[in-house]
Amino acid sequence: MGKRIFGYFEQKEAKAGEVLERDPSPGSGLQCRPPAAAASGPLFTSFDLPKAILLGIQDAGFERCTPIQERCLTLSLKGRDVAGQAQTGTGKTAAFLITVLDRLIRSGPKSGTNPSALIVAPTRELALQIYEDAKVLGGHTPLRMTAVFGGVDYEKQARQLKEGTDIVIGTPGRLIDFLKQKVLVLNSVQVLVIDEADRMFDMGFIKDLRYLLRRLPPYDKRQSMLFSATLNYRVLELAYEHMNAPEEIYIEPQERTVDTVEQCVFHVGLEQKLPLLLGLLKRENWERLLIFCNTKAGVEFLAAKLRGNGYPAEGITGDLPQRKRLRLMERFKSGELKILVATDVASRGIHVEDITHVINYDLPQDREDYVHRIGRTARAGKTGKAISLADERNVWYLEPIENFLGKKIPVVWFGEDWLEQDKAGRVRMPRKEPYAQARQKKERRSGSDRPKMMGAKKHESGPGRPDSGRENPQESPPVRSKGKKPRKRRAGQKEPSTVQAAASREAGAS
Known part of the structure; x- marks a missing residue:
């Protein structure tokens, strides 16, 4: 393989700590290309790709295709839907990114600010990784890209979506949040990519994913690609439900682990x-x-x-x-x-x-x-x-x-x-808060006001209610023994002391 060229990024913390600036100067690098030994297929120049994409491929250090890239691009560049089984590190990210960039460039300028491509990833780290790779491969194109995921500035991401973008890369939770707030509209999506679909199931995101898929254009009006470490029954069911007769691609690794x-x-x-x-x-x-x-x-x-x-x-x-x-x-x-x-x-x-x-x-x-x-x-x-x-x-x-x-x-x-002696001594672990208190703090930070349940009593005692009057509001109220009801004191009458009460009981006994 030819000279190794990497795209370099410097993560700059803006006012919200977001990290999305590209720095072409050498520095702490991010490798975008797969191992050289895996890339032994045809040259990328053998595909009919726009010059801007070929320049991005050159910047990324790609020269020849890996097996998943060869088989995927042969189908996806013709507009076919693809469901691919491939492990991490096989080059599948470049395969679907090249397809997305090629389709959007060939479709010409779009009207409006709604995105034309949606890429869904299960984790924030993976979404950011795909975004960084997309900035390398699409660095010579006029296409705008936005990464949306939780934990960073909500307002900044919302502003980027309102200003207009071509490709949105995000996690299910934040995407649904923007969708419900009418900040994100998906009726113009031409290409959909679901990465690590099996992980979506494992992490419990499948309902969120189906929610997003139901708000996209019909499957015959868009191109869809799905990638997973395993194409099991659950993943294939999702593929055939929301994709247009996808071609299945199976790339079995020659070795489970790298020989090196x-x-x-x-x-x-x-x-x-x-x-x-x-x-x-x-x-x-x-x-x-x-x-x-x-x-x-x-x-x-x-x-x-x-x-x-x-x-x-x-x-x-x-x-x-x-x-x-x-x-x-x-x-x-x-x-x-x-x-x-x-x-x-x-x-x-x-x-x-x-x-x-x-x-x-x-x-x-x-x-x-x-x-x-x-x-x-x-x-x-x-x-x-x-x-x-x-x-x-x-x-x-x-x-x-x-x-x-x-x-x-x-x-x-x-x-x-x-064996080496431990010199750290005892480590104090942070004390966990009770679930109810932690939940209340979270709600106060987010400023969410949950609707009260219908029929709830106004002065019902319970966790966190100010009228419970107990040091530990999770404790049950004291239970009175059966028998005589406690005598009511008159207004202004002081409660008798313990000594006075004992003396009165003795007098009564005599």
Whole structure:
């Protein structure tokens, strides 16, 4: 393959922390092209593409097609609907972006401000990644692109949509929000793309996705493309319900994992897990490290422990504020942050160069997540190492992973000299708020006023109501014992003290 050329981006924080400025100067780069070894198909110049798109392909460093690109473009450039099965990193993003750009350029200038293309992704990170790749491939076209997802400036995104855009890339929740606010209108969409459709099902977005699809032009009035890691029954049902007789494309990876990833597993007890990790950090020659945990609490705990032992580490989880997540990812991409601890939110749709090591501090419960995790290293033909720690809680996931890979992961045995003492001491985890209080805070921040239920009593005691009169409003009101009703005091009469009450009872007994 010819000279490697990358599109470079600098994430600049505007007043809302949004990151959508392109910087053509060299810097912290984002790789848009797939590994050279996978691109052995026909030249992109063999397709009848506009010159502006060919220039964008050249900027991205593409020269030859990958299998999914070859088979998809052969059909999609003729206007056919496509349902493709392809793993992350096979070049499917470029395949549908080239199709979208080609169709919109050939259709000529549009009238109005409504978008002509809609690309739906399950996560904010993937939506932003697609947007950045689109800016490279469409950098020489006059087409305007907008990324919309939660966690960043709502008003700025709304203003961009009102000013007019050609391609909208977003997540289901924010797209529906703009649709209900009449900021986004989808009656002019010519091309629809659904990326990682299987993930839509896994994350519970299928109802939102169907809501969006029902508000698009009929399937015979637009071109539709769907991509998924697996074309299972649920995904195909969605495809045939909302697409126009799509052509099915199956790209089976030759290997589940890249050959340049060196894999190994350590069998370790829970009490030795952290000391072993600290020992590995001293033994391994790592430059940029991605560590995976299965839970948010695990990420926070491990990141705090690593910082306490002198390693600059940060954690990224699904509920981290979006602006902070973007800043963390930018620091990690630029090399300012060397260690990132993450849940599986970072295992799909995140493309960071030069990750030398991936460590599964917790073995993933889903065998496919293992492949996605270790696929973050050894990108673009480089080498990398994937280390897994199997303790007594999650060692049961190892066998399904090895069956999925079709081979055994080499076991490495360690001695006492591998273990490093934990110097961080006790880590205090943030205290969780009761669900009701957290929900009320969230509603107050968003300024939403939920309608009151019909028939609800005005002075009914319950969580958070000011008239409950108890220190802990979740406690039940005191229950009075059966018997005589308490005597009512006259106005101005003081309540007798405990001593007076006892004396009166004694007098009555005598």
